[in-house]
Every structure is written in C-alpha cells, then in structure tokens.
Amino acid sequence: MVKICCIGAGYVGGPTMAVIALKCPDIQVTVVDISSQRINGWNSDHLPIYEPGLDEVVKKCRGKNLFFSIEVEKHVAEADIVFVSVNTPTKTHGLGAGKAADLTYWESAARMIADVSKSDKIVVEKSTVPVKTAEAIERILTHNRKGTNFTILSNPEFLAEGTAIKDLFNPDRVLIGGRETPAGQKAIKTLRDVYANWVPMEKIICTNLWSAELSKLAANAFLAQRISSVNAMSALCEATGADVSEVSHSIGTDSRIGPKFLNASVGFGGSCFQKDILNLVYICECNGLPEVANYWKQVIKVNDYQKSRFVNRVVSSMFNTVSTKKIAILGFAFKKDTGDTRETPAIDVCKGLLGDKARLSIYDPQVTEDQITKDLSMRKFDKDHPAHLQPPSPTSIKQVSVVWDAYEAVKDAHGVCIMTEWDEFKKLDYQKVYDSMQKPAFVFDGRNVVDVGVLRKIGFIVYSIGKPLDPWLKDMPAVA
Ligand code: NAI
DSSP states (O other): OOOEEEEOSTTTTTHHHHHHHOOOEEEEEEEEEEEEHHHHTTTSOOHHHHOOOOOHHHHBBBBTTTEEEEHHHHHHHHOOOEEEEEOOOOOOTTTOOOOOOOOHHHHHHHHHHHOOSOOEEEEEEOOOOOOTTHHHHHHHHHOSHHHHSSEEEEOOOOOOTTSSSHHHSSOOOOEEEOOSSSHHHHHHHHHHHHHTTTTGGGGEEEEEHHHHHHHHHHHHHHEEEEEHHHHHHHHHHHHHHHOOHHHHHHHHHHHOOOOOTTOOOOOOOSSSSSHHHHHHHHHHTTTHHHHHHHHHHHHHHHHHHHHHHHHHHHHHHHHTTTTTTTEEOOSSSSSSSOOOOOHHHHHHHHHHHHHHHHHEEESSSSSHHHHHHHHSOOOOTTSSSSSGGSOOSSSSSSEOOOOOHHHHHHTTOOOEEEEEOOHHHHHSSHHHHHSSSSSSEEEEEESSSHHHHHHHEEEEEEOEESHHHOOTTTOOOOOO
C-alpha cells in the first residue's frame, strides 16, 4: 500500500488529504502536525476548521485509510510521498521583513525529513512558496540525507476556503512541477497517478518546477488584482453616481473579462492574497525589476485604501465622530462559509473604529470571542504562524463585546457595519433591526448584501460600497 504523509494539518493539509483518502482507498494517508490541539481536533467530532462538506469526508475515511497524528517523525519515515503544507507567513523581522516569505517552518520540516528518512521519498511542496524554493529545499535534503534519495515536486494548492471540498472534488486544474530529469519525470507520473483517481487527465498540468511555483503566486496576484480593480472602480462610482454592480455586470458579460470575482467590497482578506503578493513584490525587487514590483504593490495599496475609505465613510457620516457610540459589526470572517479570520478586512475596520473610540458589538456565526479578541490585539502577520507560537490573547478588550446573535449586536446601536457576506445577513428582519437601534440609524454595507432601496424605505441611512450615495452622505468627505 502506498503511504502518504502530510506535514501540516491546517486549512490546506486537512481537507486536501481527506479528499485524497476518500478518492484513493488503496492509499494510506496520515496527516501530522506539531500542534497536538489541532490533531486532537481532527480526531474529534469538532474538526478544527469549518468547511462545508468536510465533516462527511473525514467521517467516511478516518480510522480506515485516513489518520491524524502528532508522531511526525514516525509517519514521515514510513511514507513514500511526503506533502509539506506548513505555514509560509510573511517575515516580520530581518532581511525582507514585511514582504519576503518566512520559510522557517518549511526549512525545519525539510531538515526533519532528511534526518528521519531511511527510504527514498518524493517530497511535495504543497505550501505556497517563493520561486526557486525547491532548489533550496533540495540542497537541505541532499546535504543532510543518510543514503536515501529525495525527488522534489511542486504541487501548489488552488482550493478556496469556503468551497474547499467542492474545489478539491472538481478542481479547475491540478498543477505538478518537477525536474526535467528521469527521476523528476518518474515522480511527476507517480503523483499524477494519485490525482488521476478522480481528476480527468486533461486537467492535470505538468510543468517544470519554477513554472509551478510561480504559477501559484501569479494566480493569487491576478485574483487579488481583479478585486482591487473593481474596488478602485467603486470609489469612482460613488463620486460619479454610477452603480458598481451595474458596471461589474456590464463588463463581466465580455467573454474576455468574464463575470467572476467582480464584486466590490470593503477589501480582500484571507491568509494568502496579501502574503503572496508581498512575496511576489520581494522576488521582483530581488531580481532587479522595480517597475514590476511597484505594479503589484499597487494591488495591496488599493486594498488598504478601500478599508480606510470605509472607516472614513462610517465616521464622517455619523457627525464626524463615533466616540462612545455603539457600532454593530456583522461578520468577522474574511468571507462567508469559513471561520478563518486571517487578514480579514474586519480587523482593520474594527481597529479604525476603535481608534475613534467607538464601542463595538461583534457577531459572526463561525468566529469565537477568543479568536476575535486575539485578532484585535495581535500585530500584523502574527496570525500566520502556528497557533502555539502566537502571543497569548488578553482576556478581553475594553470597548468590544462579542455576542452570539445579530439582533443582540444591533440592539441600541447607532450604526451597523456588514463585514462578511453571510447569507443570514441578507435575510435579517431589517424593520426589527431598525426599531431596536438609535436614530438616525445607519447601515454601512461592506459586501453589498442588503437591498438599499428597501432599507432606505424603512428609514435607514445606507452606505453600500460603490452604489449611488445616500443624500445624507453626499457632502461628506470620502477619505480623511
Ligand atoms: P495553517 O496555519 O492552517 O496550517 C499549517 C499547519 O502546519 C499548522 O497547523 C502548523 O501547526 C503546522 N506546522 C508548522 N510547522 C510544522 C512542522 N515543522 N511540523 C509539523 N507541522 C507544522 O496554514 P494553511 O492555511 O493550511 O496554509 C498552509 C500553506 O498552504 C501556506 O503556504 C499557504 O500559503 C498555502 N495555501 C493556503 C490556502 C488557504 O486557503 N488557506 C490555499 C492554498 C495554499
């Protein structure tokens, strides 16, 4: 029986390996992690991450050909194929701080693989890494090996949180990069055969190592660029009276542009887009390409602009101060159908409002109070490190309360900010919301989920990103 071991039981390692186990009953899959809390979670009824459909997949295979363990070295030693799906956060100090990828966790995983291996292995980069990482990893493996051979492959993951299982069942493509040597080509074939159990051959793209590594960074940069492009348009729409939804629809019907990923919002979040673009920027700078670096940097600048523009709209609409006013924050996750809050725009918006001394009442159906407290007290980039290395969170933050019901959050609030497009926020009884709020009652929709016309009829003053402005807001400054 072929044995696969995956180092890193996170948002990528867990779901990806569960689906491989489901689709390949003849392969034994073990997911290992240094965090016993994470592994205990995977072995319990409350999985450590929320993804629609994930519970069913894990339940079907766990204990049969899918295992979760903290015995990292033992399972790596026994495996034929080792996936590495550990954190690759942005460096917070030293050379390249704030941009370059921190490969500490990858390097320590590679050293451990070399140290414990007694048989030849294929080592697969699943984490998103800078171009040419495979070369560095190869060096670590070959200089530390004990008579064994390692072949390295790049197999970046393209799943999106919230739809991970759907994406893994039916991927747009699977990308496998390897060396153009006989050993490299043989390893590509071995991994291709694993995916071929359920992915059509024409969707499995095989390239050289560097193309595979760069394609992942490029894909995330293009996706984020699309969001920043439509968000840049949203500011212009507000200034001119155009409606960003109508503009998106009109341009999306052009088959060269396409309709997906054209929703204006308060900004993109998630663990990957910002980190991967910063990484791309750094690689461009290191390769003497400052113009290319600046081009991609702008995608992040527009994202930051969009978040501060939103905060400014809130404060300026509410008589230029939110001091001591209760603001309800609906949604904290970076998008719906996930509990992940890494780089969620809600963090920057909440911090901006707290900076103006607002009182926040936060509700998200999937994010715990502990998580929100941590997020609002942590420094940028700290979130992307393994949980046990993160600073402990304070027990509470003055001015912030976390509640478990949207109606509780909005009670006596002066304003409501919608930060995540959870379906339940579309279906709220907005008359009931209005009745329970202070007047004038404001709604600031950062995801364009509410029906602006209906809410205005109820009596709300509504700001919805990129939509024609409420007469109330028209004369207010957009940016401080
Ligand atoms: P995560 O933080 O959820 O999981 C990483 C896990 O690796 C943690 O549980 C950590 O404890 C473990 N770990 C770190 N060092 C270890 C070591 N030496 N030995 C054993 N376990 C170790 O991260 P996530 O989101 O799964 O991301 C992993 C990689 O996949 C990153 O490079 C990310 O950029 C990439 N990626 C993430 C996607 C996402 O949607 N989250 C999508 C595609 C790629």
